[in-house]
Structures are given as C-alpha cells and as structure tokens.
Amino acid sequence: GAVVSQHPSWVICKSGTSVKIECRSLDFQATTMFWYRQFPKQSLMLMATSNEGSKATYEQGVEKDKFLINHASLTLSTLTVTSAHPEDSSFYICSASSGGSITGELFFGEGSRLTVL
Amino acid sequence: GENVEQHPSTLSVQEGDSAVIKCTYSDSASNYFPWYKQELGKRPQLIIDIRSNVGEKKDQRIAVTLNKTAKHFSLHITETQPEDSAVYFCAASIGNNDMRFGAGTRLTVKP
Numbered sequence: 001g002a003v004v005s006q007h008p009s010w011v012i013c014k015s016g017t018s019v020k021i022e023c024r025s026l027d028f029q030a031t032t033m034f035w036y037r038q039f040p041k042q043s044l045m046l047m048a049t050s051n052e053g054s055k056a057t058y059e060q061g062v063e064k065d066k067f068l069i070n071h072a073s074l075t076l077s078t079l080t081v082t083s084a085h086p087e088d089s090s091f092y093i094c095s096a097s098s099g100g101s102i103t104g105e106l107f108f109g110e111g112s113r114l115t116v117l
Numbered sequence: 118g119e120n121v122e123q124h125p126s127t128l129s130v131q132e133g134d135s136a137v138i139k140c141t142y143s144d145s146a147s148n149y150f151p152w153y154k155q156e157l158g159k160r161p162q163l164i165i166d167i168r169s170n171v172g173e174k175k176d177q178r179i180a181v182t183l184n185k186t187a188k189h190f191s192l193h194i195t196e197t198q199p200e201d202s203a204v205y206f207c208a209a210s211i212g213n214n215d216m217r218f219g220a221g222t223r224l225t226v227k228p
Binding site: 034041042043044045046049091093105106107108109110111113 | 158162214217218219223
C-alpha cells in the first residue's frame, strides 16, 4: 500500500513554544491530507482537511490560528501547533489518499506524540 | 454532518471465539465504510472496507456486513487469536471526504 510518513514521531516542548509536524506521502501525490487528534483511549477526531495550494478546512471547534496547516506541495502537509500549552498534549495523526476522493482508502502516518511541559 | 456510533466500547472473548462490533451512521449519503485496527501507540491500519453497493465482504477470518436501509454495518472476526487484540475503529464517509470515526472498541482475546 501507499506510504505516509510523519515526523517527528514524538516531541517534548515548553509551554508557549511552537511545534511543527510534517506529513509526507512518500510514493504518491496527495491533493488532500487530513489531520486528526487522538487523546488516550479515545477515537480519532478530525481537526482539518488540508488541500494542496489552498486554505485548509477546519472542523468546528478547532482554532485555525492555533493549529496552522500548510499544504504547499502534493506530497507534504504541515501542522504547526502555535504557542503550545499542556492541554495541547496529544497524539496527532495525518492521513492521505492515493486515489482522490473516489478511491476511498486512507493511509495514515505513524503519528506524532506531543507533550507540552 | 456524519455521526458514527460504535458498540461495544470494550469486548473480551476467548481465543477461538468470534467477535462482533457494530456501528451505525447518520448520513445516508455515506458510501464508504472502512474498519481500522490500531495497536497501542501505532497508526491505524485498514483491515477491511465495504462500499455502499455491496452488502457483505469477507477476507479470511474477517467479514463486514452493511445494511444501508438501517444505516448500520458490522465487523465480524472469527476464530479470534491473541494478536487480534487491539482497538478497532469503524468509519463512514462519502468517498474520502469528511471521514468520521466511531469511538472505538477495545478487543481483548484471552489465550
């Protein structure tokens, strides 16, 4: 199957700093990538849909100025958690589809565990 | 938007028994229903999916059924093994757009 790589896999930062997480599709082009947040023992919550070359679409309740998404190329989307606080600590996962909106299957990155001290 | 409900939240079975997880969805326009398996700290892995033009799909010990009229779909795992222990998520979407996940089911297979 298609490969989606996420980096870093884990990061610890101080409160008030910003953290950037990268999501790359390694062997296919992804016009759309998705960002999720997962709290311990909970489900994946869609945060935003990242569209190449345009602004991301954020889910209700997700602060776009807090979680900056950039999808500058067909293989890379980035999520920047700005001015991070301890409540932002979570597991962040991206996904992408290799076949456009019709094919269906999503491939997930390895996830990035963020801990804000 | 789409709302997916999943039951049960936890499921414990004896090795060799069957496990069934059920999900319901709200948006009749949804046409793609994948199931993911997620082990602790790892990425979700697609184990099986079904599209709305099919009522049932089977892959070895795993099967999924879809009832479009009732808007529910189920995952069936037969002859469970300890390595099947994980969290399973159902999801529903229109193509890849706006995919929503169920709350997850923590399956434990006891040897």
